[in-house]
Amino acid sequence: MESVKVLALRKVYNEKRMPVEALQGVDLSIEKGEFLALVGPSGSGKTTLLNLIGGLDRPTEGKIFVEGREITELPSSELAELRLRRIGFVFQEYNLIPVLTALENVEYVMLLQGVKEMDRRERALAILKEVGLEGMEKRKPRELSGGQQQRVAVARSIVSEPAIVLADEPTANLDSNTGAALLDLMRGLNEKKGVTFIFSTHDSMVMERARRIVRLKDGTIVA
Amino acid sequence: MDSALVVMSLGDAKILTGLGEDVTEITVFLDSSINTEEVMESLKKRLDMGKLELVSWKELLAFLLDLQTFAEVFKYIPLVILIVVTSLGILNTILMSVTERTRELGIMMALGTGPSRIISLIMLETAIMGLTGIILGVSGGMSLLSYFSKKGIDFSKWSEGLRTIPFHPTTIYPIIEPMSFYLAIGVVFVSAVVSALYPAYKAAGLRPMEAMRVV
Structure with a gap:
């Protein structure tokens, strides 16, 4: 089954004053369980494509299907529900909630999903240990380094075992050892649970590990 | 003794006024102003009304009655001020707290927090703040x-x-009065909740991508 499918996707920012065409007609089909890297120079539309697939933004034209369901016209409450239940995000700027500790940040999505407190805590502690943050559970994001924050963000995105994980430059701020460890963790989840991973990246290490590479340039797929 | 009042002995007063053993006026103090009419009626029955004149404070001091009516009306002015000040104060506070947390709210929404949950979050915050204020x-x-x-x-x-x-x-x-007590509490709470509606809906209408870009 197709996990994600986009048809003739166009996205124009700032349509009225200074139109910037971020995506100019992208067609892409991603099967369930793929481990895919979107590659291309900055400004090529990688982040835009990820945001559109995740329902964070709406396309100017074209259609997006997530697990066979068209999301282009969904109201924002249903998009939120879709993100909550099916999609995990790793953002370029980590985007952790500043007032919550690392542990609480990881627990937050499970809290929204209604996972019981004991279960929630146990899973959050286990995943933080797995990303190498044992002992830092009580720290707030600003008490963590960039790499540590990124690891919390990755932990948050996979802890509820979503069907699809969208990761925008997940290794950009990590040293190569930590980056490799995180990628192996995600790869393991991909192989064991069949979670679909879509990365945007510049990092050759990610590209080496990806099973499929899609190259973007100026808002179109070149390979 | 001053320019309005002279205090003297009863004997001197009698000589000064030439009244002998008579009196000019008897003032009756009541415990409460409510039963004035009743007391007047029963006094009228018992006294020889041909020689005496019976006057209530309402006739004698008509301006006091006006003053009372005046006070009744003025009681509502602080209430109106209370509503306006509470509403504007709460509106400003909640709007600020939503604006300051735009990025945070954007992250929460990106992770799947629905609009209705954002609204209830902000309304709940306001209610807690309102209740704390009321208790204090x-x-x-x-x-x-x-x-x-x-x-x-x-x-x-x-x-x-x-x-x-x-x-x-x-x-x-x-x-x-118990009434004005409950009224004030009710007014504060209701105007707090009502004025939080606008910021709450404004927050729920944020678009996650734009909100997350705000620093």
Whole structure:
């Protein structure tokens, strides 16, 4: 089954004053369980494509299907529900909630999903240990380094075992050892649970590990 | 003795006025102004009304009655001010707290927090803040009130002005009517919740991508 499918996707920012065409007609089909890297120079539309697939933004034209369901016209409450239940995000700027500790940040999505407190805590502690943050559970994001924050963000995105994980430059701020460890963790989840991973990246290490590479340039797929 | 009042012995007064053993006026103090009419009626029946004149305070001091009506109307002015100040204060506070947390709210929405949950979050925050304010305000107000209801508020400095109302005490012991107490609490709570609606809906309408870009 197709996990994600986009048809003739166009996205124009700032349509009225200074139109910037971020995506100019992208067609892409991603099967369930793929481990895919979107590659291309900055400004090529990688982040835009990820945001559109995740329902964070709406396309100017074209259609997006997530697990066979068209999301282009969904109201924002249903998009939120879709993100909550099916999609995990790793953002370029980590985007952790500043007032919550690392542990609480990881627990937050499970809290929204209604996972019981004991279960929630146990899973959050286990995943933080797995990303190498044992002992830092009580720290707030600003008490963590960039790499540590990124690891919390990755932990948050996979802890509820979503069907699809969208990761925008997940290794950009990590040293190569930590980056490799995180990628192996995600790869393991991909192989064991069949979670679909879509990365945007510049990092050759990610590209080496990806099973499929899609190259973007100026808002179109070149390979 | 001053320019308005002379205190002298009864004997001297009788000589001065040439009244002999007669009196000109008997003033009756009642415990409460409510039963004035009743007392007047029963006095009328018992006294020889041909020689005497019976006058209530309402006729004698008509301006006091006006003053009372005036006070009744003026009671609502603080209430209107209360509504306006509470609403604007809460609106400003909640709007600020939403604006300051735009990025945070954007992250929460990106992770799948739905619009209705954002609205209930902000309404709940406002309700908690409102209740805290009410509890603080009521306890502060009640302790001030209980202090002054025992000790009284001393108006003797303004006795010059108060003299226009005969027998007015120079110390006033305030009381609060239960009605105005509940009214004030209700008004504060309702205007807080109502004024939080706009910021709450504004927050729920944020678009996650744009909100997350705000620093």
